[in-house]
Amino acid sequence: MVNFMTSRYSRQGLWSLFLICAFPLHLWTLILSFRDVSWLMERTNVWDAIGVISYGLAFAFIESVVIFLVLVLLGLVTPRQWETDRRISFLAFLVLITSVWAMMSQALFVWNISLPAPAIEYLRRSSHPLRILYAVCLLVVTPTVLLPAYSFLRTKKPVMVMRDLIERLSLLSMFYLVFDVLGVIIIIVRNF
Amino acid sequence: MSRLNRRDFLKLASSLPLGLVIPPLAKTFPLQPFQEGKKNVLMIVFDAWSAYHLPIYGYPRNTTPNISRLAERAVVYHNHYAGGNFTTPGTASLLTGTLPWTHRAFQTYDSVTEAFVNQNIFQAFKNHYRVAYSHNPLANVLLRQFSRHINDYVPMSELMLTTDGLLEGLFENDEDIATVAWTRTVKKQEEGLEGHSYSLFLSELYQWYQQRKVAAFKPFFPRGVPNIEAENFFLLENAIDWLQDRINQFPRPFMGYFHFMPPHSPYNTHRDFYGAFNKDGFKAPPKPEDIFSDHNPYKQLLKRRISYDEFILYLDREFARLFDYLDSSGVLDDTWVVLTADHGELFERGVRGHTPPLLYQPVVRIPLMIFEPGRTSRRDVYAPTSAVDVLPTLLHVTGETPPDWTEGTLLPPFSATEPQSDRVIYSLNAKDNDPAAPLTRATAMIVSGSYKLQYFFGYKELGEGVERIELYDIESDPEELNDLYAKKKDTGADLLHQLKEKLKEVNQPYK
Numbered sequence: 001m002v003n004f005m006t007s008r009y010s011r012q013g014l015w016s017l018f019l020i021c022a023f024p025l026h027l028w029t030l031i032l033s034f035r036d037v038s039w040l041m042e043r044t045n046v047w048d049a050i051g052v053i054s055y056g057l058a059f060a061f062i063e064s065v066v067i068f069l070v071l072v073l074l075g076l077v078t079p080r081q082w083e084t085d086r087r088i089s090f091l092a093f094l095v096l097i098t099s100v101w102a103m104m105s106q107a108l109f110v111w112n113i114s115l116p117a118p119a120i121e122y123l124r125r126s127s128h129p130l131r132i133l134y135a136v137c138l139l140v141v142t143p144t145v146l147l148p149a150y151s152f153l154r155t156k157k158p159v160m161v162m163r164d165l166i167e168r169l170s171l172l173s174m175f176y177l178v179f180d181v182l183g184v185i186i187i188i189v190r191n192f
Numbered sequence: 193m194s195r196l197n198r199r200d201f202l203k204l205a206s207s208l209p210l211g212l213v214i215p216p217l218a219k220t221f222p223l224q225p226f227q228e229g230k231k232n233v234l235m236i237v238f239d240a241w242s243a244y245h246l247p248i249y250g251y252p253r254n255t256t257p258n259i260s261r262l263a264e265r266a267v268v269y270h271n272h273y274a275g276g277n278f279t280t281p282g283t284a285s286l287l288t289g290t291l292p293w294t295h296r297a298f299q300t301y302d303s304v305t306e307a308f309v310n311q312n313i314f315q316a317f318k319n320h321y322r323v324a325y326s327h328n329p330l331a332n333v334l335l336r337q338f339s340r341h342i343n344d345y346v347p348m349s350e351l352m353l354t355t356d357g358l359l360e361g362l363f364e365n366d367e368d369i370a371t372v373a374w375t376r377t378v379k380k381q382e383e384g385l386e387g388h389s390y391s392l393f394l395s396e397l398y399q400w401y402q403q404r405k406v407a408a409f410k411p412f413f414p415r416g417v418p419n420i421e422a423e424n425f426f427l428l429e430n431a432i433d434w435l436q437d438r439i440n441q442f443p444r445p446f447m448g449y450f451h452f453m454p455p456h457s458p459y460n461t462h463r464d465f466y467g468a469f470n471k472d473g474f475k476a477p478p479k480p481e482d483i484f485s486d487h488n489p490y491k492q493l494l495k496r497r498i499s500y501d502e503f504i505l506y507l508d509r510e511f512a513r514l515f516d517y518l519d520s521s522g523v524l525d526d527t528w529v530v531l532t533a534d535h536g537e538l539f540e541r542g543v544r545g546h547t548p549p550l551l552y553q554p555v556v557r558i559p560l561m562i563f564e565p566g567r568t569s570r571r572d573v574y575a576p577t578s579a580v581d582v583l584p585t586l587l588h589v590t591g592e593t594p595p596d597w598t599e600g601t602l603l604p605p606f607s608a609t610e611p612q613s614d615r616v617i618y619s620l621n622a623k624d625n626d627p628a629a630p631l632t633r634a635t636a637m638i639v640s641g642s643y644k645l646q647y648f649f650g651y652k653e654l655g656e657g658v659e660r661i662e663l664y665d666i667e668s669d670p671e672e673l674n675d676l677y678a679k680k681k682d683t684g685a686d687l688l689h690q691l692k693e694k695l696k697e698v699n700q701p702y703k
Contacts, residue, residue, distance in 0.1 A: 052372055055373030106389070191366050
């Protein structure tokens, strides 16, 4: 098993992959938890607001670990002849694009973005509005995943682009992990 | 530190069974003695249950065939008002015997002011064994606040199909904030969230897991398994079964407060009642859309009303099952049973629910029935009464002295004197008002005789400095369709003056 893993991943590669998993999850948690600060302070106090952010970061860390493990397992079914760099870049791309779409789907609710009136009217008049909505989503989302994924198979350029992106985002993720540690300390203080 | 030797270990091991037995026994036989000979009190509160929707109060649909039957043995209050129009102020008024401007639990998830931590129904029934449970998280905020006076505070998760029990155990000392963070992290449908959560992926997994846990019950509930905000699924049957099992184990005398969610939205009735009122021809009168409405079309409101009425059928069956058990097991012989609600529900003026700051009859007029031990006939009370009257009345009928801090009076017919003819009833919505500040944005209601005045002030929707005042004769116009404020100038001015004087008085300590 160890050989099976080491033939596919390097220690540095796994660390980079973890940092990439942590990046969007922490970013989203921070955006939404800071939105809640004023609401929380109005009802409780600054210490409780910090508490909510701390728990949020701790949960984001756990989520990062879960997503990381899922990705590592997914990486095991990628072509064996792929070098570690390409595998990590591909997995990093998958987690980023999925996260972007997950953020988009929630952002519609966060900022109250609605479909344009003619589109709503069209859906209302149609006999299967939900099916149409799902079909449109599939049509929009699928190419954004499949086309770049295909390019990973064909050329080296996306690997280089992703490697560059991983380097930049990893630094931010490191900051988030420091926040996580602070968050855990705050949680411990609050509970004892 | 010396190591534990074999002898010490055996000594400790022998005391282990005792250690396992003592905590449950301590719960059953608490240290302070309860006064024997007193009657028990059992309060059953159904959430968002409007008096408007009960046939005994004139509703054309037979939503409560069983409760109507049981009411033949009760004192039935026809003009009973909640303290507020949603759970927090409504429940706090019931439990403290004071109006919202006194207990200050104005906003969602608010708690009452410090004084009422030791001035509430549980503290007042100190000679009884006190037990409390609520399906509703908002009511649980209050129960938690009063928990030092409750012998058995049953956690909400006990009667839920799905729970966050792990979280409760993990962060015992910081449960409130941990729960808020957990809710924000994984629950997309919680109030104020609507489709977003801190988590991008765990929330999806969590929803799937929750749905899977209740999948077995789905065939019994065509509109979905009853739940709170698409989370915390529950069955009223389970709660009633639990209460039947436990009630004989409570030390006597006991005072039990049980707050169950039906018919609060979502109106997911049991399949036995699904479609019971479909196409029955009943149509509530159309009313003009209110400025605070959610713009629900009339037809949609009629549909939602059907779902709500069918959900009432479910609670009716379950309450009757409990009542019949209490009767057959002899518990009723020495127990006062109170059946009421925390607030009502609206299906009119473009509003569905109880969120807007409106105090029309369906959202503030709630059922109240008191089942007195040994009573075999029905007695109807038409005098206006308030939720704040329940606390002093129950204390009085069980031989306790009502405390001086309650704002309620003894309910007829349990008072030695006739109800005061000039008694006024108040209700308040101050959801947008800081509890620690004077009331500057709120809706207040005053009922006197057959007149009711609603006073809206401080809302930006009305315009800068603009007030809205409505006067209704609720006896001749129970649907509140004819605003008499312009016509009955003297009555309107008199009620408004009384209300404003009261507001001035209650604002004084916060200036």
